[in-house]
Amino acid sequence: MDEKKTNRPKILLLLSLSLIIQSLSSVFIKYAGKYETLSKEFIFYYVLAVGCLGVFAIMWQLLLELIPLTTAYLRKGILYILILIWSVILFKEHVTIQNIIGSIIIIAGISLHGMDEH
Numbered sequence: 001m002d003e004k005k006t007n008r009p010k011i012l013l014l015l016s017l018s019l020i021i022q023s024l025s026s027v028f029i030k031y032a033g034k035y036e037t038l039s040k041e042f043i044f045y046y047v048l049a050v051g052c053l054g055v056f057a058i059m060w061q062l063l064l065e066l067i068p069l070t071t072a073y074l075r076k077g078i079l080y081i082l083i084l085i086w087s088v089i090l091f092k093e094h095v096t097i098q099n100i101i102g103s104i105i106i107i108a109g110i111s112l113h114g115m116d117e118h
Contacts, residue, residue, distance in 0.1 A: 011066050015075060018059035023082035025052035027090060077106040 025048075032045035063072050081103050087093040 014059065015063055015072060018056050018063060019076065019078050019082060021052050022056040023079055023086060025049040026083050027086050028052065030091065075110060077110060080106060
């Protein structure tokens with residue numbers, strides 16, 4: 001079995017983790033927006049958001065050494081779904097039919113690309 005196939009689950013796990021971390025930056029920005037600009041709470045959440053983006057950037061660079069840019073970038077569409085999930089769970093926002101249709105289109109696109117890789 002070749003090395004790329006053996007490492008694939010690890011690479012996909014790292015990619016998934018990087019996307020979760022990047023989605024958390026949006027959560028922290030939204031929390032920061034609930035507080036007065038430059039208050040302690042605002043700065044706290046803003047620093048967390050920037051920290052998440054920094055960790056994501058490092059992970060992204062490592063991933064791009066392991067997988068093609070097209071594969072990695074296409075999977076960034078999952079971010080929209082993750083942010084939608086965070087919005088529902090943490091902020092009690094409502095899911096619209098457009099959200100559902102968009103999520104299905106994203107998943108279909110990623111699935112089609114995944115089939116093309118094999």
